[in-house]
Amino acid sequence: MTVNTSVEDTAGNGLTIGVLALQGAYDAHANVLRQLGATPKLVRLPSDLEGIDGLVMPGGESTTMLRFLEQRGFFDILKDFVHATPTFGTCAGVILLATDVSNPSQKSLGTLDVTVERNSYGRQIDSTILHSESKLPGDPIEMVFIRAPRITRTGAAVEILATRQNDPVLVREGHLLAATFHPELGHDPRVHRYFLDMVAQHKSKAAAD
Numbered sequence: 359m360t361v362n363t364s365v366e367d368t369a370g371n372g373l374t375i376g377v378l379a380l381q382g383a384y385d386a387h388a389n390v391l392r393q394l395g396a397t398p399k400l401v402r403l404p405s406d407l408e409g410i411d412g413l414v415m416p417g418g419e420s421t422t423m424l425r426f427l428e429q430r431g432f433f434d435i436l437k438d439f440v441h442a443t444p445t446f447g448t449c450a451g452v453i454l455l456a457t458d459v460s461n462p463s464q465k466s467l468g469t470l471d472v473t474v475e476r477n478s479y480g481r482q483i484d485s486t487i488l489h490s491e492s493k494l495p496g497d498p499i500e501m502v503f504i505r506a507p508r509i510t511r512t513g514a515a516v517e518i519l520a521t522r523q524n525d526p527v528l529v530r531e532g533h534l535l536a537a538t539f540h541p542e543l544g545h546d547p548r549v550h551r552y553f554l555d556m557v558a559q560h561k562s563k564a565a566a567d
């Protein structure tokens with residue numbers, strides 16, 4: 359599958375999307391967002407959250423990200439931010455968003471009503487690329503799993519958009535989107551486009567209120 363960067367790929371026009379850039383795969387997210395017409399903004403400090411319409415929390419090592427977040431009150435500021443603003447977590451980003459984390463248990467922003475088990479599909483060597491049907495229109499989605507967490511419980515308000523065998527791997531709860539795989543490392547911008555549509559809807563609703 360090739361990246362579709364045709365004129366229809368304008369889902370992000372006029373949107374500024376923060377990408378948490380403390381550690382991990384943030385550049386690849388910024389590139390996909392740019393391809394879709396959005397303006398990515400790297401977020402390294404609490405003040406970088408100002409003026410963004412949505413936020414991507416990338417994959418990487420959630421424990422390392424937490425260490426950075428525990429400085430300068432960033433954790434509490436980010437917690438308030440993700441509570442109210444569209445946020446897309448991938449892999450470690452899902453671990454940070456989840457209400458419950460196991461293997462081992464660790465602190466989290468507690469916003470997305472799921473339980474995640476870290477490193478649940480095995481070690482780095484068990485990382486894999488799969489294709490799976492999803493509720494997004496079009497072909498099966500390419501899913502790159504790297505030391506991925508497993509979503510072992512979803513709350514009643516969580517919509518499951520794609521699964522790996524029976525495990526949810528792409529879920530949405532209101533203004534939150536979460537993928538336990540890495541859509542930014544594949545060749546298919548549909549998951550990011552879906553997120554940008556969520557952000558645009560949220561923004562126009564906020565403007566109307």
Ligand code: GLN
Nearest residue numbers: 417418419420449450505
């Ligand atoms: N294993 C990592 C963690 O527990 C997540 C891996 C990833 O983001 N690719 O934080």
